[in-house]
Amino acid sequence: MHMPRDERLFIEEKARVLKALGHPTRLRLFEELRNGERCVCDLATTVGAGFPAVSKHLSVLKQAGLVDDDKRGQQVFYKIRVPCIFQFINCIEAVIENRVRSDAALVA
Amino acid sequence: MHMPRDERLFIEEKARVLKALGHPTRLRLFEELRNGERCVCDLATTVGAGFPAVSKHLSVLKQAGLVDDDKRGQQVFYKIRVPCIFQFINCIEAVIENRVRSDAALVA
DNA sequence: TGGATATTTTACTATATAAGCAAATACGCA
DNA sequence: TGCGTATTTGCTTATATAGTAAAATATCCA
Numbered sequence: 001m002h003m004p005r006d007e008r009l010f011i012e013e014k015a016r017v018l019k020a021l022g023h024p025t026r027l028r029l030f031e032e033l034r035n036g037e038r039c040v041c042d043l044a045t046t047v048g049a050g051f052p053a054v055s056k057h058l059s060v061l062k063q064a065g066l067v068d069d070d071k072r073g074q075q076v077f078y079k080i081r082v083p084c085i086f087q088f089i090n091c092i093e094a095v096i097e098n099r100v101r102s103d104a105a106l107v108a
Numbered sequence: 109m110h111m112p113r114d115e116r117l118f119i120e121e122k123a124r125v126l127k128a129l130g131h132p133t134r135l136r137l138f139e140e141l142r143n144g145e146r147c148v149c150d151l152a153t154t155v156g157a158g159f160p161a162v163s164k165h166l167s168v169l170k171q172a173g174l175v176d177d178d179k180r181g182q183q184v185f186y187k188i189r190v191p192c193i194f195q196f197i198n199c200i201e202a203v204i205e206n207r208v209r210s211d212a213a214l215v216a
Numbered sequence: 217t218g219g220a221t222a223t224t225t226t227a228c229t230a231t232a233t234a235a236g237c238a239a240a241t242a243c244g245c246a
Numbered sequence: 247t248g249c250g251t252a253t254t255t256g257c258t259t260a261t262a263t264a265g266t267a268a269a270a271t272a273t274c275c276a
Contacts, residue, residue: 056255162223
């Protein structure tokens with residue numbers, strides 16, 4: 001409500017980045033790219049989704065600033081742009097571990 | 109496609125956590141909680157959204173394992189459950205900085 | 217018990233997102 | 247130039263999500 005305009009935009013941007021990773025297929029694509037750059041055709045095969053879908057998901061990741069693309073010949077190669085995200089993913093895994101552990105505690 | 113079932117579930121869970129933070133209002137709520145626990149009524153005022161909306165957003169954060177709630181008297185207090193997320197948010201900010209910088213480079 | 221406050225749930229509507237297919241574009245090569 | 251491959255875009259449909267208002271639940275206090 002009473003928030004500076006810039007700060008609100010900043011939060012919206014941050015949310016957009018997080019949302020970009022908040023989809024199973026995009027997260028899989030992103031994690032696949034941890035192993036190095038990949039062309040769309042390889043990614044589509046690995047992830048097992050249709051070409052158009054993969055292309056669209058990659059464009060969401062790109063618009064969020066998470067990956068870069070590089071067209072070489074007929075192929076477009078994507079690669080991760082900001083390595084610090086890796087730590088982040090580890091943290092998310094900790095969140096899940098944590099949750100699983102306390103769910104187990106409830107059952108016990 | 110050819111992915112172990114458990115791994116797929118794990119990715120889906122991770123995506124769910126990321127998605128939970130991938131909404132401006134929820135991210136604001138979360139960042140507000142960085143300052144310590146808050147009751148729903150305070151959060152609703154700070155964030156400037158309706159009570160029901162805030163309540164639902166908090167429940168999304170809770171189901172993702174990001175926050176915990178604690179009912180004391182008439183009020184429900186929420187607090188962050190996994191501190192490592194803070195680093196994470198810093199990283200997201202780096203993503204945006206990075207993007208802004210290269211957008212500027214394009215313009216120049 | 218009954219009234220007041222805090223919170224959640226429900227129901228409804230509007231909007232956003234995802235998947236799939238077909239068409240369009242871009243590039244390389246004969 | 248014209249064909250084949252890689253990728254993106256547009257369109258359609260199904261599903262998911264967000265916001266609002268009203269009702270339901272829970273707790274406190276007189």
